[in-house]
Amino acid sequence: MEAEVTEIVLSTRRLDKNFGSLVVARNIELNLPKGARYALIGPNGAGKTTLINLMTGMLKPNAGQIFLGGEDVTALEPQERVRRGLARTFQINTLFPGLNALEAVTLAVCERRNIAGEFWRNVAVHREAIEEAHDILVRLRLGDSCYQVTRELPYGRQRLLEIALALATKPKVLLLDEPAAGVPQEESGDIFEAVASLSDDLTLLFIEHDMHVVFRFASHIIVLVGGAIFTEGPPAEIAADPGVREVYLGKRKHG
Amino acid sequence: MAPTDTISAPQLYLQSLSRWSAIEIAFWLATLLPFFLFPNYLSLASQIAITALFALSLDLILGYAGVVSLGHAAFFGIGAYSAGLFSKFVWGEPFSGLLVAALLAGLAGYATSFIICRFRHLTLIMLTLGLGLLAFEVANSAHWLTGGSDGLQGVRIWPLFGIFKFDLYGYTAYSYSLTALFLFFLGMRRLVNSPFGLALRGIRENLVRMPAIGAASRAHIRKAYTIAATVAGIAGALLTQTTESAALESISFQRSADVLVMLVLGGAGRLYGGLIGAIIFMIARDQFSGIAPQYWYFWIGILLIVVVMLLPNGILGGLSKILARWRRK
Amino acid sequence: MLPPVFGVLFDGIAYGMLLFVLSVGLSVTLGLMNFVNLAHCAFAMLGGYLTATLVNDFNWSFFATLPVAFIAAATASIAFERVFYRRLYRASDLDQVLLTIGIAFVSVAIAAYLFGTAQQPIQTPPLLRGAVNFLGLSLGKYRLFLIGIALVVTILLVVGIEYTRFGAQVRAAVDNQRMAGGLGINVERTFAVTFALGSGLAGLGGALAIEIVGLDPNFSFIYLVYVLIIVSVGGLGSIAGSFAAAILIGVSDIAGKYYFPELGAFLIYLVMVVILMWRPAGLFGRR
Numbered sequence: 001m002e003a004e005v006t007e008i009v010l011s012t013r014r015l016d017k018n019f020g021s022l023v024v025a026r027n028i029e030l031n032l033p034k035g036a037r038y039a040l041i042g043p044n045g046a047g048k049t050t051l052i053n054l055m056t057g058m059l060k061p062n063a064g065q066i067f068l069g070g071e072d073v074t075a076l077e078p079q080e081r082v083r084r085g086l087a088r089t090f091q092i093n094t095l096f097p098g099l100n101a102l103e104a105v106t107l108a109v110c111e112r113r114n115i116a117g118e119f120w121r122n123v124a125v126h127r128e129a130i131e132e133a134h135d136i137l138v139r140l141r142l143g144d145s146c147y148q149v150t151r152e153l154p155y156g157r158q159r160l161l162e163i164a165l166a167l168a169t170k171p172k173v174l175l176l177d178e179p180a181a182g183v184p185q186e187e188s189g190d191i192f193e194a195v196a197s198l199s200d201d202l203t204l205l206f207i208e209h210d211m212h213v214v215f216r217f218a219s220h221i222i223v224l225v226g227g228a229i230f231t232e233g234p235p236a237e238i239a240a241d242p243g244v245r246e247v248y249l250g251k252r253k254h255g
Numbered sequence: 256m257a258p259t260d261t262i263s264a265p266q267l268y269l270q271s272l273s274r275w276s277a278i279e280i281a282f283w284l285a286t287l288l289p290f291f292l293f294p295n296y297l298s299l300a301s302q303i304a305i306t307a308l309f310a311l312s313l314d315l316i317l318g319y320a321g322v323v324s325l326g327h328a329a330f331f332g333i334g335a336y337s338a339g340l341f342s343k344f345v346w347g348e349p350f351s352g353l354l355v356a357a358l359l360a361g362l363a364g365y366a367t368s369f370i371i372c373r374f375r376h377l378t379l380i381m382l383t384l385g386l387g388l389l390a391f392e393v394a395n396s397a398h399w400l401t402g403g404s405d406g407l408q409g410v411r412i413w414p415l416f417g418i419f420k421f422d423l424y425g426y427t428a429y430s431y432s433l434t435a436l437f438l439f440f441l442g443m444r445r446l447v448n449s450p451f452g453l454a455l456r457g458i459r460e461n462l463v464r465m466p467a468i469g470a471a472s473r474a475h476i477r478k479a480y481t482i483a484a485t486v487a488g489i490a491g492a493l494l495t496q497t498t499e500s501a502a503l504e505s506i507s508f509q510r511s512a513d514v515l516v517m518l519v520l521g522g523a524g525r526l527y528g529g530l531i532g533a534i535i536f537m538i539a540r541d542q543f544s545g546i547a548p549q550y551w552y553f554w555i556g557i558l559l560i561v562v563v564m565l566l567p568n569g570i571l572g573g574l575s576k577i578l579a580r581w582r583r584k
Numbered sequence: 585m586l587p588p589v590f591g592v593l594f595d596g597i598a599y600g601m602l603l604f605v606l607s608v609g610l611s612v613t614l615g616l617m618n619f620v621n622l623a624h625c626a627f628a629m630l631g632g633y634l635t636a637t638l639v640n641d642f643n644w645s646f647f648a649t650l651p652v653a654f655i656a657a658a659t660a661s662i663a664f665e666r667v668f669y670r671r672l673y674r675a676s677d678l679d680q681v682l683l684t685i686g687i688a689f690v691s692v693a694i695a696a697y698l699f700g701t702a703q704q705p706i707q708t709p710p711l712l713r714g715a716v717n718f719l720g721l722s723l724g725k726y727r728l729f730l731i732g733i734a735l736v737v738t739i740l741l742v743v744g745i746e747y748t749r750f751g752a753q754v755r756a757a758v759d760n761q762r763m764a765g766g767l768g769i770n771v772e773r774t775f776a777v778t779f780a781l782g783s784g785l786a787g788l789g790g791a792l793a794i795e796i797v798g799l800d801p802n803f804s805f806i807y808l809v810y811v812l813i814i815v816s817v818g819g820l821g822s823i824a825g826s827f828a829a830a831i832l833i834g835v836s837d838i839a840g841k842y843y844f845p846e847l848g849a850f851l852i853y854l855v856m857v858v859i860l861m862w863r864p865a866g867l868f869g870r871r
Contacts, residue, residue: 056467082469094467096460099453102265107457108468110450116470117478119451124270126450127263134265147268169469323678370861376677377620378864381816385857388809392850512685519682549696549801556689563683564668567675 006033008070009203010055010086010173015064017054017227024050025061026228032173038205039218043248047227048207049091052175056088057081069172083112085172089162091181091207097151101142101161104150105133108168136164140194156187163194174198176206180213192217215239223247273448282527286433290426297425298497303537304432305493310517310529311436311443312486317515318524319447320479321459322371323380325511326387327487332394332506334360334488339407339501340400347413349431353492360488361481368480372473375462387511394506406502410495421497428497435493439486440526446482447526455479459524516555520562522569531570591721592842593835598727600834601734602796606789606807607814608741608826609782615821615869616757617775619669620677622684624786625808626691627657631787632799633695636704646709650733650791657787658780665779673775688804695801704799712795726795733792737785741823754778810837813856819869828867 010032017025024047032038040048053059055066057078065074073081096104109129110116124130137146140160145153150161159179166174179195180188192213198204208214214221215235222232225247231238238244262270289300309331316322334356341355367386374382394401402408414420419427446452454475457465465472495501504510513536514529521532543551566573610624631653638644638652664687672680712729715722745751753774756764765771793799793807810833818829833852840851859867 058466078466079469079471082467088467090464090467094461094464096457096464098460099456102268103453104457106269107450107453107470110453111469116450116454117475119446119449119478119482121450122270122273122445122448123450123453124266124273124448127266129450130265130269131263134263146265165464165468317678323681325681370857374860374864377614377816377820378860380620380677380681381812382857382860384809384812385853385860389850389853389857392848392853396846396848396850515682519678523678547696549693549701552689553693556686556691556693559682559686559689560668563675563679563686564671567679 006035008032009034009068010205011067012055013065013067015051015054015066016062017050017059018062024227025054026226028054028064028227028229030222030229030232032203032205034172034203035200036203036205037217037219038203039214039221040205040207040224041209041211041214041221042224042230046224048224049177050227051224052088052177052205052207055175056086082169082171085170086175087166087169087171087173088175089166089177089179091177093155093158093162095150095158095161095165098149100147100149101137101153101164102130102133102146104161105136105146105164105168106130108165109133109136112169133168136167139197140164140167141190154187156183156190159183159191160194163191167198171202173203173205176204178207178209180208180210273444279527282530283437286437289429294424297429298423299537299541301425301428301432301497302494303534304429304436305490305497306514306517306537307530307533308432308436308439308493309487309490310514310521310533311440311526312483312490313514313518314523314526314529315443315446315455315483315486316476316479317518318528319452319455319459320476321462322383322476322480324371324383324387325380325508325515326383326385326390327483327514328506328508328510329387329390330360330364330484330487331491331494331510332390332503333363334491335495335501335505336394336401336407336491337488338492338495339410342412342496343407343409347411349412349415349496352412352496353435353489356488356492356495357485360491361485364484364488365477365481367484368477371480372476384508387506387508391503391506391508394503401501401503404503406500407495410499410501412496412499421499432493432497435489439489440530443486444526451475451478456524516559518569520558520569522571522573525569525571525575528569528571535570590719592839594721594723595727596835596838597831598724598730598834599796599838600831601731602789602793603810603814603834604827604830605734605737605785605792607811607818607830608737608823609779609785610811611815611818611826612754612821612823613775613779613782614815615819616754616778617673619673620680620684621669622681622808622812623664623687623691623804624684624783625790625804625811626688627661627783628786628790628793628807629691629695629799629801629803630660630790631657632790632794632803633699633704634787635791636699636706636794636799639706640704646707646712650788653787653791654784655787657790658784661783662776662780665776669779688808692801692804695804699801701801704794706794706799708795730792730796733788737788738823738827745823750774750777810852813852815866817856817859817866819863819866822866822868825866825868 008031012028012030015025015028028051042048050059054061057076065072067073068081068084068086073084106123106129109132113129115126134146137143140163142157142160142164145157150158153161163179180191183191195217218235220232221235221238223230223238223244230247231241231244289297313327316324337356337359338352341352370382371379395403412421415427415431421427454470458472458475462472491505494505517532517536518529520536522528540551562569606628610621613619613621634656635649635653638649639646668683672683708726712726715724716728745754753769756769757771757774814826814829814833818825836855837852840847
């Protein structure tokens with residue numbers, strides 16, 4: 001009987017990062033299989049966003065490697081990793097305040113289609129790109145506010161736009177940094193539905209603090225403490241792990 | 256599947272953003288007025304058109320890509336001297352002179368764009384200032400070529416198409432500069448409404464997000480900078496050709512600072528801001544030309560302080576805010 | 585007997601020391617507040633004109649005017665900070681550039697109106713006239729005085745930054761503004777005081793500059809270029825950086841003018857461009 005080999009789409013080997021004597025990432029090894037729903041949790045300052053920054057290339061590691069679909073991307077610039085299918089959202093909205101939602105997503109689509117360098121034709125000419133952008137917005141329930149300027153969108157919709165921009169790059173792996181951060185209870189449902197509706201081919205790693213969300217969506221949890229992986233495993237195991245509870249409540253000293 | 260010749264709503268919307276408005280058409284029609292109403296001021300009108308073109312080129316990098324340059328006159332000056340030297344040593348045909356100026360200024364822009372694209376904030380400002388000052392020093396020192404502080408002598412421009420002479424009345428000069436301004440404006444308008452224009456606005460709005468959507472921002476900035484340098488060079492060449500002279504003033508910090516003030520006054524990032532700013536600035540300067548330079552700069556200084564504290568998006572920005580508020584009523 | 589190159593070196597160092605006093609304030613406030621203050625040399629000009637007026641019209645001793653120049657410039661800067669600068673700390677680089685250039689323009693016009701466009705005459709105090717002979721070199725007494733004052737200023741700055749509580753607050757705020765505020769440091773007050781000190785030093789520099797480079801309304805801009813070059817080459821927020829860069833630029837400029845007069849100011853612009861391309865944050869800068 002043939003065992004099904006799951007393709008590893010994103011992995012890191014011995015990833016280290018420090019700012020002088022401050023170590024923010026310590027020997028991080030992780031493997032994301034295709035279609036996985038991984039959650040990254042840990043106390044504040046554990047280095048979760050730093051890890052995403054390292055994986056996407058916004059930070060250069062002091063040591064270690066990052067592999068995307070088997071290819072060593074450690075030396076690649078962030079935009080090149082995006083082109084190879086790695087996208088992320090930001091914990092704090094990092095949007096284009098003066099562009100409307102349609103323009104913003106269209107821009108991302110144009111970049112992906114390599115037409116963003118074209119300066120002699122009106123952008124309205126590119127029907128498929130605009131349709132694609134509009135479809136993404138509709139799928140995320142932003143269709144009716146797509147003509148609104150980003151800075152005038154309510155916060156919850158801006159969070160959705162964060163995700164829309166990332167999806168416009170047609171990623172294979174999506175890193176979500178606290179997608180519902182700061183969103184009021186009534187609106188966070190939209191965000192999670194959006195996340196839930198994402199294709200099964202898409203591999204997800206999301207940082208989250210709300211344990212209900214984590215247990216609802218994640219198939220595997222990685223606990224990060226003091227820049228190092230404290231433990232990882234399926235949700236049931238993690239929930240039962242006394243060490244994890246102590247780390248969160250601060251009883252046990254770490255590092 | 257929708258038939259390919261129908262246009263979708265989102266497409267229509269984006270298209271509507273770049274439609275010509277009545278005011279724009281009125282503006283361009285108004286530029287023809289000097290021929291009839293102010294025939295004695297056509298030389299001034301020509302200078303205004305040239306300066307407006309220069310301001311437009313700065314708007315591309317400043318207003319759209321967010322590159323603050325204190326040395327943009329370097330390209331204006333390169334264009335000015337190239338056209339002058341071309342007429343002196345090769346021939347005085349104006350269109351080929353423009354082409355040569357565009358090429359040389361564009362090359363200079365392309366070369367320096369590799370430096371410019373890597374920096375932001377103070378470092379970028381200082382680099383543009385330093386490169387601009389360097390260009391001035393080179394022009395100043397190479398007086399065997401440029402004439403130094405005496406200016407370039409011996410510039411003789413042939414009549415346009417062999418018929419229209421550049422004379423003191425200025426009809427040819429203004430027609431020439433205005434046409435150039437309009438044509439390049441059309442090109443710039445196209446660019447700004449293209450995918451590339453959208454990318455530049457993305458860079459201005461949030462540089463950090465660009466790599467995260469797969470954008471090679473540096474390449475975009477380099478392209479914009481090169482285009483801006485080319486257009487600035489053409490403006491400089493126009494000045495040389497319409498005045499049959501080229502001087503250090505065209506490559507000076509003064510010119511870089513003045514065009515920056517004009518652009519900010521009118522409102523950067525709005526295509527027309529540089530044009531409006533140039534018109535107001537140059538007319539005011541002409542009216543107050545009797546006043547000693549430092550008093551002129553007193554009022555410019557006050558104006559800058561007022562614009563920054565009260566009208567951060569320049570005149571056009573202030574007007575559009577008023578318009579928006581009036582529409583809501 | 586020392587060869588003339590040492591004379592050039594001495595003049596260059598003296599000039600550099602003057603530039604240091606003029607620039608260090610801008611470097612620290614830029615590093616601290618990220619505020620591009622192109623009106624910095626207008627405060628220098630204020631100090632210069634104040635000294636010239638006190639000495640020429642009111643017969644003050646030159647030495648007595650120096651602290652006055654410092655205090656006047658510092659006080660003026662506090663007023664500007666309260667009225668204008670405070671509102672633009674989070675504004676774009678361009679806005680800050682434009683506001684402060686505007687202020688500089690206005691200062692030039694006011695100076696021209698009040699004092700005319702000619703160079704301000706100044707009588708060198710008798711104590712500082714002439715030169716001292718050292719190993720065959722003629723070392724101007726004024727320049728020696730300049731170097732002395734600059735060294736005293738440097739020592740006071742370094743001691744102040746490293747060993748006083750205020751200095752520690754400045755260092756913390758330069759390093760990480762948000763955290764400093766979180767630690768209870770009144771970041772706004774730290775800004776205001778540092779800015780006043782920096783502008784005061786500029787005023788002092790302006791007063792000292794009259795003898796060496798002259799004073800006319802264009803001072804605001806001509807020396808602004810030098811100051812900006814030193815600040816960006818030395819690194820924002822770094823006293824050591826300003827010191828090193830000032831010496832480098834001072835010596836390069838004097839040596840350039842002495843050995844390659846045809847090049848003009850070419851040399852220092854080239855030095856700046858090359859250094860910034862190699863180290864964008866400056867020689868001693870961070871980020």
